[in-house]
Amino acid sequence: MTLKQALVFFTLLASSAPCFSQVSISPPSPNVLDTIRIQLPVSAIPKQYAPEGTNVSMASNKITVALGSTGFEGLPNKFPLNWPVGPLPAGTYQVEVTLDQTIVGTAQFTVSPRPIPQGVGGCAVVRCGPLWVHTDMWWNPTESGWGASIVQHGFGPIFGAFFIYAANGTATWYVLPGGRWMSPTEFDGDVYQTQGPPLETFDPHSVSVSLVGSAALTFSDTDPDQATLSLTIGGKTIQKSIQRMTY
Numbered sequence: 001m002t003l004k005q006a007l008v009f010f011t012l013l014a015s016s017a018p019c020f021s022q023v024s025i026s027p028p029s030p031n032v033l034d035t036i037r038i039q040l041p042v043s044a045i046p047k048q049y050a051p052e053g054t055n056v057s058m059a060s061n062k063i064t065v066a067l068g069s070t071g072f073e074g075l076p077n078k079f080p081l082n083w084p085v086g087p088l089p090a091g092t093y094q095v096e097v098t099l100d101q102t103i104v105g106t107a108q109f110t111v112s113p114r115p116i117p118q119g120v121g122g123c124a125v126v127r128c129g130p131l132w133v134h135t136d137m138w139w140n141p142t143e144s145g146w147g148a149s150i151v152q153h154g155f156g157p158i159f160g161a162f163f164i165y166a167a168n169g170t171a172t173w174y175v176l177p178g179g180r181w182m183s184p185t186e187f188d189g190d191v192y193q194t195q196g197p198p199l200e201t202f203d204p205h206s207v208s209v210s211l212v213g214s215a216a217l218t219f220s221d222t223d224p225d226q227a228t229l230s231l232t233i234g235g236k237t238i239q240k241s242i243q244r245m246t247y
Contacts, residue, residue, distance in 0.1 A: 022105065022106070022107065023038055023039065023040055023095050023097055023105040023106060023107035024038075024039040024040070024107070025037070025038065025039070025095075025107060025109040026039055026082075027154070028109075029110075029112065030086060030088075030109065030111050030112070030154075031111065031112045031113070031114060031129075031154055031155055032087055032088070032089060032090055032111055032112070032113055032114055033087055033114065033129060033130065033132070033133050033152075033154045033155055034086055034087060034111075034153075034154040034155075035084050035086050035087060035133075035154075036084065036085050036086030036087065036088060036109075036111070037082055037083060037084050037085070037086075038063070038065050038081060038082075038083045038085055038095055038097065038107070039080070039081055039082050039083075040080065040081040040097060040104070040105050041080050042077055042078060042079065042080045043077075044104065044105060045067070045077040045079075045080075045081065045099065045104055046077065046099070046104060047070075047073070047074065047075060047076065047077055047099070048070050048072065048075040048076065048077045048078060048079070049067035049068055049069065049070060049077060049079065049099055050067075050068030050069060050070045051068065051079055052068060053067075053068020053069060054066065054067050054068045054083065055068075056083065056085055058085075061091055061092060061093045061094060062093070062094045062095075062096065063085055063093055063094065063095045063096070064095075064096050064097075064098065065081070065083055065085070065095070065096070065097045065098070066098050066099075067081070067097065067098065067099040067104075069099070069100050081097065081105075086111070087133060088111050089111065090111050090112060090113040091110070091111055092108065092109070092110045092111075093108065093109055093110070093111065094106070094107075094108050095107040095108070095109070114129055114131075114155065115129065115155075129154070129155030129156075129181060129184065130152065130155070130181060130184055130185070130187070130219065131184045131185060131219070131221060131224070132219070132224040133152055134150050134152045134158070134217075134219060134224070134227070135150060135151050135152045136150060136244045136245065137149055137150075137244070137245040138150055138227065138229075138242040138243065138244060138245060139242060139243070139245050140240055140241060140242055140243070141243070143240075145165075146162075146163060146164045146165065147162075147163060147242075147245065148160055148161065148162050148163075148229065148242060149161045149163075150217070155181075157178040157179060157180070157187075157189070158176065158178075158179065158187050158189070158217065159175070159176065159177055159178065160175065160176035160189075160215065160217070161173055161174070161175050161176070162174045162175075162176070162191075162215075162229075162231065172193070173193075174191045174192065174193050174212065174213075174231075174233065175191070175192050175193075175194065176189045176190070176191055176192075176215050176217075177189070177190075177192065178190075179215075184221070185218060185219045185220070185221050186216060186217070186218045186219070187216070187217045187219075188214065188215070188216045188217075189214065189215060190211055190213075190214055190215075191211075191212055191213045191214055191215050191231070191232070191233065192209050192210060192211055192212060193209075193210050193212045194207055194208065194209050194210075195207070195208050195210075196208070212233055212234060213231070213232040213233040213234060213235075214232045215229065215230065215231050215232070216229075216230040217229060217230075218230070224244075225243050225244040226241070226242075226243050227241075227242050227243070228240070228241055228242070229241075229242050
């Protein structure tokens with residue numbers, strides 16, 4: 001084989017080798033409480049796929065995201081991929097994204113375990129996180145009519161909204177836009193009340209925010225569906241048992 005023939009051969013070999021897009025993982029360094037998403041941009045998927053027909057499977061530590069087929073050939077893709085596959089146990093995982101049984105993207109990522117607090121003071125001294133994911137609607141089933149929306153981001157802070165009633169019976173709500181984990185089961189933060197214009201004429205410049213108190217959410221260390229809410233508004237503290245709302 002001449003040098004020219006060898007160059008042509010290796011050029012053809014390289015051009016025929018599969019070229020996979022690098023799948024993105026969000027968050028890039030997930031932990032066991034994060035909702036992990038497999039992501040690909042529109043341009044990385046060679047033709048249109050059907051999100052409603054997409055399926056996720058896992059064998060051992062290999063995750064396969066099989067994009068749904070539209071049955072139409074030649075149509076340009078118009079949907080990015082942003083598919084949730086977590087939370088997952090600690091470990092290293094392989095990802096393969098396929099379309100019509102052809103691989104279009106691959107990735108590898110590692111899920112880290114939750115940190116264990118060391119020394120006196122627990123989370124007040126060493127960064128640590130909650131035991132479980134508490135994102136849900138919460139209520140007291142014996143007091144239907146009020147409740148709380150809790151959104152937790154992995155080991156990070158909670159955003160809470162409490163929909164209750166004022167002393168005069170007027171529906172009102174308060175927000176808990178952050179705080180800190182005092183232990184793996186207790187989250188504390190400041191509570192605010194906002195006022196603003198009606199939705200049909202909404203102007204964000206007309207919204208006012210007032211610090212009105214604090215809240216402590218204490219979650220059970222044995223049952224992820226049970227918690228206690230201690231809400232202090234205007235110097236008055238009310239403590240209520242709450243649980244996840246089931247449907």
